[in-house]
Amino acid sequence: xxxxxxxxxxxxxxxxxxxxxxxxxxxxxxxxxxxxxxxxxxxxxxxxxxxxxxxxxxxxxxxxxxxxxxxxxxxxxxxxxxxxxxxxxxxxxxxxxxxxxxxxxxxxxxxxxxxxxxxxxxxxxxxxxxxxxxxxxxxxxxxxxxxxxxxxxxxxxxxxxxxxxxxxxxxxxxxxxxxxxxxxxxxxxxxxxxxxxxxxxxxxxxxxxxxxxxxxxxxxxxxxxxxxxxxxxxxxxxxxxxxxxxxxxxxxxxxxxxxxxxxxxxxxxxxxxxxxxxxxxxxxxxxxxxxxxxxxxxxxxxxxxxxxxxxxxxxxxxxxxxxxxxxxxxxxxxxxxxxxxxxxxxxxxxxxxxxxxxx
Amino acid sequence: xxxxxxxxxxxxxxxxxxxxxxxxxxxxxxxxxxxxxxxxxxxxxxxxxxxxxxxxxxxxxxxxxxxxxxxxxxxxxxxxxxxxxxxxxxxxxxxxxxxxxxxxxxxxxxxxxxxxxxxxxxxxxxxxxxxxxxxxxxxxxxxxxxxxxxxxxxxxxxxxxxxxxxxxxxxxxxxxxxxxxxxxxxxxxxxxxxxxxxxxxxxxxxxxxxxxxxxxxxxxxxxxxxxxxxxxxxxxxxxxxxxxxxxxxxxxxxxxxxxxxxxxxxxxxxxxxxxxxxxxxxxxxxxxxxxxxxxxxx
Ligand SMILES: Nc1ncnc2c1ncn2[C@@H]1O[C@H](COP(=O)(O)OP(=O)(O)OP(=O)(O)O)[C@@H](O)[C@H]1O
Ligand SMILES: [Mg+2]
Numbered sequence: 001x002x003x004x005x006x007x008x009x010x011x012x013x014x015x016x017x018x019x020x021x022x023x024x025x026x027x028x029x030x031x032x033x034x035x036x037x038x039x040x041x042x043x044x045x046x047x048x049x050x051x052x053x054x055x056x057x058x059x060x061x062x063x064x065x066x067x068x069x070x071x072x073x074x075x076x077x078x079x080x081x082x083x084x085x086x087x088x089x090x091x092x093x094x095x096x097x098x099x100x101x102x103x104x105x106x107x108x109x110x111x112x113x114x115x116x117x118x119x120x121x122x123x124x125x126x127x128x129x130x131x132x133x134x135x136x137x138x139x140x141x142x143x144x145x146x147x148x149x150x151x152x153x154x155x156x157x158x159x160x161x162x163x164x165x166x167x168x169x170x171x172x173x174x175x176x177x178x179x180x181x182x183x184x185x186x187x188x189x190x191x192x193x194x195x196x197x198x199x200x201x202x203x204x205x206x207x208x209x210x211x212x213x214x215x216x217x218x219x220x221x222x223x224x225x226x227x228x229x230x231x232x233x234x235x236x237x238x239x240x241x242x243x244x245x246x247x248x249x250x251x252x253x254x255x256x257x258x259x260x261x262x263x264x265x266x267x268x269x270x271x272x273x274x275x276x277x278x279x280x281x282x283x284x285x286x287x288x289x290x291x292x293x294x295x296x297x298x299x300x301x302x303x304x305x306x307x308x309x310x311x312x313x314x315x316x317x318x319x320x321x322x323x324x325x326x327x328x329x330x331x332x333x334x335x336x337x338x339x340x341x342x343x344x345x346x347x348x349x350x351x352x353x354x355x356x357x358x359x
Numbered sequence: 360x361x362x363x364x365x366x367x368x369x370x371x372x373x374x375x376x377x378x379x380x381x382x383x384x385x386x387x388x389x390x391x392x393x394x395x396x397x398x399x400x401x402x403x404x405x406x407x408x409x410x411x412x413x414x415x416x417x418x419x420x421x422x423x424x425x426x427x428x429x430x431x432x433x434x435x436x437x438x439x440x441x442x443x444x445x446x447x448x449x450x451x452x453x454x455x456x457x458x459x460x461x462x463x464x465x466x467x468x469x470x471x472x473x474x475x476x477x478x479x480x481x482x483x484x485x486x487x488x489x490x491x492x493x494x495x496x497x498x499x500x501x502x503x504x505x506x507x508x509x510x511x512x513x514x515x516x517x518x519x520x521x522x523x524x525x526x527x528x529x530x531x532x533x534x535x536x537x538x539x540x541x542x543x544x545x546x547x548x549x550x551x552x553x554x555x556x557x558x559x560x561x562x563x564x565x566x567x568x569x570x571x572x573x574x575x576x577x578x579x580x581x582x583x584x585x586x587x588x589x590x591x592x593x594x595x596x597x598x599x600x601x602x603x604x605x606x607x608x609x610x611x612x613x614x615x616x617x618x619x620x621x622x623x624x625x626x627x628x629x630x631x632x633x634x635x636x637x638x639x640x641x642x643x644x645x646x647x648x649x650x651x652x653x654x655x656x657x
Binding site for chain 1: 514515518519520522523524525526527528529530
């Protein structure tokens with residue numbers, strides 16, 4: 001499961017306005033990647049190009065072995081069935097209530113009975129915390145609810161590739177933390193390829209396996225999380241630390257949430273902050289796409305900033321990892337959870353459960 | 360969508376350097392501004408003369424292909440037909456009655472001056488069935504049905520519903536445009552019949568009551584000159600008008616951009632373009648009709 005997306009030399013412009021050029025990257029199958037970039041650098045345009053809604057001027061997008069921009073129409077529609085997409089504004093069908101919106105792909109593409117449809121829809125609505133809002137019309141719910149309903153609709157066919165545009169904009173921090181956990185759990189469960197566009201630095205630092213940064217019409221960098229979080233490249237460093245120091249100026253709008261995160265982290269000190277441990281599945285599964293903490297740094301001879309990979313309980317995940325994997329696999333066999341996984345900052349600290357005590 | 364609607368144009372708004380260069384260019388102004396304006400005008404001319412018709416034609420072809428896709432969206436067709444009926448029937452009748460009356464008054468007056476008063480019924484047929492009813496139908500199809508359809512599709516477009524549909528593997532031309540286009544044509548047929556009937560009744564009432572015409576003369580001359588092809592060509596016109604209005608509305612709606620204002624612009628353009636196209640089509644069909652269908656001898 002999960003399909004690799006390979007992008008080669010992609011360029012897109014609207015009229016004379018070049019959005020980005022020569023973007024090449026490969027989003028590995030089954031991994032979670034995050035795409036960052038200042039507002040208006042074309043992240044949403046990039047997502048739309050990946051599903052063939054916008055035709056790039058040049059370049060290739062390989063989904064498996066199919067070159068998406070040059071597919072004939074019926075094959076394009078066929079390929080799109082691999083995708084689940086959450087649009088920036090949710091893109092719900094205004095004339096249908098939430099239940100029908102989320103049931104829409106099931107009714108269109110499967111031959112499930114109405115009872116099965118109902119079961120799956122309610123399960124997904126529960127997953128995104130929308131129980132009880134089935135009968136509401138999209139015009140009657142808040143922005144954050146639209147986002148979550150859009151996400152439920154994107155998930156309903158168990159896609160191989162999930163593209164998510166700013167799941168956390170317009171969402172409160174607690175829900176954001178839960179949603180991040182949902183992403184991680186889904187990734188463990190479905191093994192799908194994830195691409196998340198976000199402005200939330202917290203999410204970018206703790207959730208993904210890979211990070212990419214679009215800046216000034218180019219892909220500034222794309223690679224494993226640890227590579228970008230330990231990078232001294234000024235743009236990457238400034239962006240990932242939400243810092244005022246660096247090449248990105250104020251004529252770029254900063255969101256309130258970014259400013260807040262900046263103040264909280266108290267950066268600008270010149271030293272890189274520690275790399276936080278990655279958030280792990282809460283459903284007792286091990287994600288196939290997850291890299292061992294510190295593996296990239298070790299392989300490339302990079303010393304991570306002091307204090308890296310240490311969670312709220314003071315455990316160092318570089319050491320903890322082999323034991324965690326072993327206990328998870330044992331737990332999967334025995335049907336229980338092993339070591340408590342670290343939550344990201346801002347996530348309610350996990351109580352050391354019985355699994356932890358047994359360790 | 361939000362960013363586009365907030366920053367009008369939004370061009371070069373991405374990077375600080377892009378923004379400052381554009382500001383500098385604007386300040387440099389003067390001679391460069393004239394050339395730029397000229398280029399803008401010529402761009403616009405090319406756009407209007409070549410690109411837009413080309414894209415519209417492409418949409419027509421795609422829609423034509425989508426017609427033969429299975430299954431036909433009956434439900435959408437019926438809902439849309441009902442919707443179009445609900446926005447057009449009352450205005451149609453309200454327009455048709457005075458239209459029939461006015462024609463009777465004007466033409467009847469003229470005919471009386473010429474001393475051919477007994478032919479008022481005949482003129483009503485020619486004026487109302489052949490020309491006025493397709494005309495009134497086109498006014499309502501373009502003004503009421505086309506504009507509502509364009510607003511609907513356009514607002515779906517800017518809310519990214521169309522994109523979402525495509526991503527879910529559903530062709531919006533097949534799902535939305537084809538049933539709407541046929542609903543529009545189907546209802547136009549009925550509207551045309553309605554206008555003919557209501558217009559003739561209006562004309563009759565005016566002629567008999569206000570102009571002291573006799574019912575017998577009205578009906579006799581009506582029978583003398585009316586023929587079935589008159590009605591058929593009018594119905595054919597109405598069908599073509601409906602298809603045209605549906606396609607223009609779909610084209611403008613699917614290409615709406617720039618937030619709610621974009622939808623407003625699209626609706627506006629839809630009405631104007633549809634009117635122009637329908638009048639041209641009306642002219643062409645009438646000309647061909649006169650060329651190929653002989654008038655009934657008296
Ligand atoms: N259909 C379009 N036609 C013309 N220009 C467009 C279109 N869509 C996007 N743009 C332009 O492309 C640029 C990038 O837009 P995009 O929505 O991808 O930004 P973004 O990186 O997603 O920003 P944000 O973080 O605010 O969502 C903007 O300058 C926008 O004006
Ligand atoms: Mg965006």
